[in-house]
Amino acid sequence: MSRVKLAFNWGASCGGCDVSILDVGRAVLDLPQTVDVVYWPVALDYKRKDLEALDDKSVDIGIVNGAVRTSEQEEEAKLIRAKCRYVVAYGSCACFGGIPGLANQFGRNELLERAYIEAPSNTNEAAVTVQSVSERDGFSLTLPEFLPEVRTLDQVIEVNHFVPGCPPSTATITELLETLGAIAGGKTVKRILAADKCLCYECPRGKTKEAKKAEKLYRPHELIADGERCLLEQGIVCLGFATRGGCGSRCVAANMPCRGCYGRLPDTSDPGAEAMSALAAVAGDWEDYLPTQKIFDVLDAVRDAVGTFYTFSLPSALLKRERG
Amino acid sequence: MKTKDSARPRIGVVICTCGGQIAEKVNTRAVEKKAAALEYVVHVAQVGDLCKKESLSRFKREFEGCDRILFAGCSERSSLTFTEDRISALLGEMGMDRAMFEVANLREQCVWVHDGDLTGKAMDLVRMAHAKLKSNVPTPAPTRIIKKSLVIGGGPAGVQAAVDLANAGTEVTLVEKKAYLGGHFCRIPYLVQCEGWPSMCVSDCVAPVQAREAIFNPLVRTLTGSEVTDLVRDNGNFKVKINRGALLVDPDKCISCGKCAEVCPEEYDSEYDSGLTKRKAVDKDYRLGIPDHYVIRKDVCSECGECVPVCPTGAINLAAEAEAVEDSFGAVILATGFxxxxxxxxxxxxxxxxxxxxxxxxxxxxxxxxxxxxxxxxxxxxxxxxxxxxxxxxxxxxxxxxxxxxxxxxxxxxxxxxxxxxxxxxxxxxxxxxxxxxxxxxxxxxxxxxxxxxxxxxxxxxxxxxxxxxxxxxxxxxxxxxxxxxxxxxxxxxxxPGGSELIDLLKIKTDRYHYPLELQPRILRPTESYIDRVYVAGALTGPKLVQQSVEQGSVAALKALNHVIKGQKDLPKFTSEVDPDKCSHCRICETVCPHGAISMAESGAAVDRAFCQGCGLCVSACPSHAVQLRNFYEEQILEQVEAAFSEAENGGPKILGLLCYWCSYASADLMGLNGHKITNTNFRSIRIRCSSSVNTGLILEIFKRGVDGIIIAGCPPKNCHHGAGNYMTARRVMLLNTIMRQLGLDGRLKWEFIGVPMWRELADAVHKMDKTLKALGPSPLRRKT
Incomplete structure (x- = not known):
């Protein structure tokens, strides 16, 4: 059987996704036996022209991490789509928008002004922000355009498979590497490489659950969590109940709450709504003595609602900031 | 009438003009015509006084061939003559399933609350009712209820409950921890007779009188010296394990002569007598205690065996062992005292x-x-x-x-x-x-x-x-x-309150002191706990006089009797259903269920429908969307929303009220009754279950369908019929509003606590939202097509 031709690319991301692939260890060293990497700008010396030079649909699988923030990322995504028969959105940014997607709370100009003018670390008296084209000494310097919003990969191109995670767990990556042949062969492979049930289903703390309310919620620094008990029942906002499992429970094993990087569950249409709905139901103290205005106090621990419920998914949320 | 086709719904639409009141503002002929064109509608008729006898019998004949009825007329909630209960009964008489009706509230929430020609709105209300009615499913079959009751606690409340249940001809098991019936009742020598008469009765007189009524009734099985060790819900009934203490002295032989105590060398301070007197290891704590037999305190007894030979009836057997009794009951009365x-x-x-x-x-x-x-x-x-x-x-x-x-x-x-x-x-x-x-x-x-x-x-x-x-x-x-x-x-x-282990075991909703709460409206439901067929009586519900405990015991017995005599429970048309394939075992539903209807099984969350009260708290809390409410399916609500504004008038923002079944929907009805007018005729309401029956995802989906603003309203604080559903949704809306604000989408979603008489506040909320939405313009949340 011929080797699977792979192209890797990245968009708006931190680089952790590329590292995560290299991080799986032995399996990467074995890769050359089964795959042929034709493009991977982060790890190997390829330039965009190398990608452009390939024939359309000549690559079996394109694996793209990162969201789409700039015109360059959009162009490259489309290029990958043209060259590859199958496209995999790799990592939470490509799948749902990821951390860069949180920028969608703000307008384009607000972001640029904050980053280049207002931020205390800047010295920018002339108040210059990035320009797509700037003229200097007769030269025209260009930069990719900073688009009005961050989009997920499948909001820009058609995506065949999704591999969530920030970054995907080694187990998920191994599953992906093992199924590359099947994907290239057009065989039926899971569309989303994650569990169909929520993290609680596989959480090692599940057995300790008592099905009780979280009478008080704590911000992470306010409580050293018990290492065995359900974090939510201890009052820590853990989104495991509304997030796909398959991640290997890495965060909860390290006594950290789930923040939702494996994405929303099947049968839901918004990534943050279900978590909000469930948390509002289980958080709170006795109702009989609380003055009405105090019933909301329990939610004080949720200082940043968007950042809590849409940490990795704002661009894929049903709610979108209106853009002029 | 069109021909029958068994597979397809056959919807009948009856428009009642309420003596012409509705026809004054609605062209009912036009509505009739349009309704006739709706899917599955096989017959439409118009009457002027459907609630009156003659019209009803005519209606029954005329709609015989239908299997679902859409009533367009007065409010099913607030009408004083044609309420939902009456409609259910009517459908029963016609041989139809009682889930197979919907009401288009053309009177209270249409012609009474707006001015002008309301034909468009009336038709939309008919469309909404129709959208839901066509996909309603039959009520589940009744659950078999075991015709036996369990009374836990043999104080005055429990004994009275057992006596009353047995006198009515039903079997009762009465479990009491102590060796005798009566509890604290027997320890108080001078009892206040009642709240009104300034005299006393002595317990030595009345306690045995009450106890003997129980003990000698063949329908009462009295288990003294016994404890309930497990109590689980099981297919609509209660499966119970009782540890019956070892009968070291056989009650069937003991004649309470006291010879055993005379020779017993072991002594202890009598707890019954608060240490004022001593008791022997084999003794009778309360001399007049019933059942009348001696008891051996195992923790004090040295097993010297002195008592065995002196017993004239050979009643003592030191080797006797405790017995595990298992049984199932259809009702439980908890009277564990204070x-x-x-x-x-x-x-x-x-x-x-x-x-x-x-x-x-x-x-x-x-x-x-x-x-x-x-x-x-x-x-x-x-x-x-x-x-x-x-x-x-x-x-x-x-x-x-x-x-x-x-x-x-x-x-x-x-x-x-x-x-x-x-x-x-x-x-x-x-x-x-x-x-x-x-x-x-x-x-x-x-x-x-x-x-x-x-x-x-x-x-x-x-x-x-x-x-x-x-x-x-x-x-x-x-x-x-x-x-x-x-x-x-x-x-x-x-x-x-006493008996807290049992309260926890049953997951009865309590106040913060662990007193069990009675179901809302508690004014009308004394002794009914949040769990169906679990009644609470006596000092367990709060300190009271003995007479008041006896009173509550009787009340609880009567309520239990309603069920155990029938032997079956008709289920509500709204019950929650779990899809095990989607359930992730997170147990959030179990946490929020106020009625103890959900437990965790191997396959995931399991709803015991005989305990479900269809509030929908589990539906809105389930993050996996694995729980749905029968006859309140999310698709049904969304179809109602899609139909709701078909004839919305241009200009007015489209406002949807999601009003809770009990308080807020009734309040919207009273707006009209009290002659209060709403200017924006593009206000529609859906009578949801508890205000916490809709989840955040559904709210977003409603926005996606082009509604400009949503008002969700539920019972006032401390008045939710399902515990704290109102608080849950208030918090939900608060979170969602925070996010909408962060995204510049403020002003389109509002939570209100609306009690029945708060129609002014509800009207005010609608007016305010109308004003806000006019300033904001049409919703950008509408899904682009």
């Missing part, structure tokens, strides 16, 4: 002193005519009221914030008994702020006591043991320090 506050925690009151006693101990002292072993006669007695009651801070370890209600009355009763027994006794009573001798009897005891008792307003700061008795130091309200000397200090201790 426990007293641990006065040891009130350090200032020095309960450790032998001269400081609790009021229960005082009762035994009164039974002993004030004679205490080892001390002289009691000449000086002081009472400390509110010992552990009415403290201000809920987490204060030194007491409960509530008034224990009976203590003042009992204290003055005790004071009067003391002066009756010893006219020379010096009695004083220290109270804090006020004396609460409510009712006719207690107040008369108080008036009588004032003639001989010294009442002192103040707070006790210290109680010291001295040569001449106790020195009680106190501070008066004006800050002055006073002191009094006494032989005995009686602490009128606070009362707490």
């Amino acid at each position: 426990k007293t506050f641990d006065v040891n925690t009130l350090t200032a009151l020095n309960y450790a002193s032998p001269n400081v006693v609790s009021s229960m101990e005082m009762e035994r002292l009164l039974a002993a005519r004030l004679r205490r072993p080892g001390t002289g006669p009691v000449e000086r007695v002081a009472f400390a009221l509110c010992s552990g009651s009415r403290v201000k801070d809920k987490i204060n370890p030194e007491g409960m914030p509530y008034c224990s209600k009976t203590c003042c009355g009992f204290a003055v009763k005790q004071a009067n008994r003391i002066t009756a027994m010893n006219p020379n006794a010096e009695v004083s009573m220290v109270y804090f702020g006020d004396i609460r001798t409510y009712g006719r009897a207690f107040e008369q005891f108080y008036s009588q006591a004032k003639e001989s008792v010294d009442f002192i307003n103040g707070e006790i700061t210290a109680v010291e043991d001295g040569e001449e008795g106790l020195l009680v130091r106190l501070e008066t309200p004006d800050g002055a320090e006073e002191q009094l000397e006494t032989d005995l200090l009686v602490l009128a201790e606070a009362l707490l």
Whole structure:
């Protein structure tokens, strides 16, 4: 059987996704036996022209991490789509928008002004922000355009498979590497490489659950969590109940709450709504003595609602900031 | 009428003009015509007075061939003549399933609340009802209810419940921890007869009278010395494990002659008598206790065997073992009584002193005519009221914030008994702020006591043991320090609910003191706990007189009887259903279910439908969307939304009210009834289940369907029919609004606490939202097509 031709690319991301692939260890060293990497700008010396030079649909699988923030990322995504028969959105940014997607709370100009003018670390008296084209000494310097919003990969191109995670767990990556042949062969492979049930289903703390309310919620620094008990029942906002499992429970094993990087569950249409709905139901103290205005106090621990419920998914949320 | 096709719904639409009132503003002929064109509609008719006998019988004949009916007319919730219960019964008479109707509320929420031509809105209301009706599914089949009741707790409430159930001809098992029936009832020698009559009955007379009614009734199985160890819901019934204590003395042989106790070498302080007397390891705690037999205390008995040969009837078998009894019941009455506050925690009151006693101990002292072993006669007695009651801070370890209600009355009763027994006794009573001798009897005891008792307003700061008795130091309200000397200090201790293990086992919703809550509207549902067919009676629900406990026992019995006599329970048309393939076992639904209907099985969350009250709290909380409410499916709501604004008038923002089944929907009805008008005719409402039956995802989906603004309203604080559904949704909306604000989408979603009479507030909320939405313009959230 011929080797699977792979192209890797990245968009708006931190680089952790590329590292995560290299991080799986032995399996990467074995890769050359089964795959042929034709493009991977982060790890190997390829330039965009190398990608452009390939024939359309000549690559079996394109694996793209990162969201789409700039015109360059959009162009490259489309290029990958043209060259590859199958496209995999790799990592939470490509799948749902990821951390860069949180920028969608703000307008384009607000972001640029904050980053280049207002931020205390800047010295920018002339108040210059990035320009797509700037003229200097007769030269025209260009930069990719900073688009009005961050989009997920499948909001820009058609995506065949999704591999969530920030970054995907080694187990998920191994599953992906093992199924590359099947994907290239057009065989039926899971569309989303994650569990169909929520993290609680596989959480090692599940057995300790008592099905009780979280009478008080704590911000992470306010409580050293018990290492065995359900974090939510201890009052820590853990989104495991509304997030796909398959991640290997890495965060909860390290006594950290789930923040939702494996994405929303099947049968839901918004990534943050279900978590909000469930948390509002289980958080709170006795109702009989609380003055009405105090019933909301329990939610004080949720200082940043968007950042809590849409940490990795704002661009894929049903709610979108209106853009002029 | 069109021909029948068994697979397809056959919807009949009946438009009642309410004597022409509706027709004044709605072209009902036009509605009739359009309704006839709706999917599955096979017959449409118009009447003027559907609620009246003649029209009804005509209606029944005319709509015989239909299997679902859309009633367009008055409100099913607030109509005084044609309510949902009456409609259900009507459908039953017509041989239709009672889930197969919907109402288009053309009167209260259309013609009464708007001016002008309302044909468009009326038609939209018909469309909404139709959108739901066409996909309604039949009510589940009734659940079999076991025709036996379990009464836990053999105090006055429990015994009365058992007696009443048996007298009505049903089987009862009565479980009591102690060896005899009656509980604390038997320890209080002088009982206040009732709230109204200022006299007393003695427990030695009435306790055995009540107990023997139970014990000799063949339908009552009395298990004394026994405890319920497990109590689980099982297919609509209760599966129970009872540990029946070892019958070391066989009740069938024992004649209570006391020969065994005479030879028994082991002694202990009688708990029944608060240590005033001694008991033997084999003995009878309460001489008049029923069932009448001796009991061996295993923890005291040295198994010397002396008693065995002296027993004339051979009743003693030291090798007897406890027995595990398993049974199932259709109803449970919990009457586990009260426990007293641990006065040891009130350090200032020095309960450790032998001269400081609790009021229960005082009762035994009164039974002993004030004679205490080892001390002289009691000449000086002081009472400390509110010992552990009415403290201000809920987490204060030194007491409960509530008034224990009976203590003042009992204290003055005790004071009067003391002066009756010893006219020379010096009695004083220290109270804090006020004396609460409510009712006719207690107040008369108080008036009588004032003639001989010294009442002192103040707070006790210290109680010291001295040569001449106790020195009680106190501070008066004006800050002055006073002191009094006494032989005995009686602490009128606070009362707490008993049987908390069972409350936890059953997951009964309680208040913060662990008193079980009664179902809303609790005014109309005394003794009904949040769990179907679990009734709570007696001091378990709050301190009360014996007569009031007996009263509650009877009430609970009557309520249980309704079910055990029928032997089946008709299920509500709304019940929650779990898709096990989608369930992730997160147990959120189990946490939020106020009615204890959900438990975790191997396959995931499992709903016992006979306990489900269809509130939908689980639906809105399930993060996996694995739970849906029958006949309130999300698709049904969304279809209603899609139909809701088909004839919305241009210009007015489209506002949707999601109004809770009980309070808020009724409030919207009363707007019209009270002649209040809403100017924007593009206001539509959906009568949701609990305000917490819609989840955040559904709210977003409704926005996606082009609604400009949503008002969600539920019962006022502390009034939710399902515990705290209103608070859950209030928090949900608060979170969603925070996010919408962060994204610049503020102003389109509002939460309101709306009780039935708060129609002005609801109208105001609609007007305000109308104004806001007009300024904001059409919603950008509408899904682009």
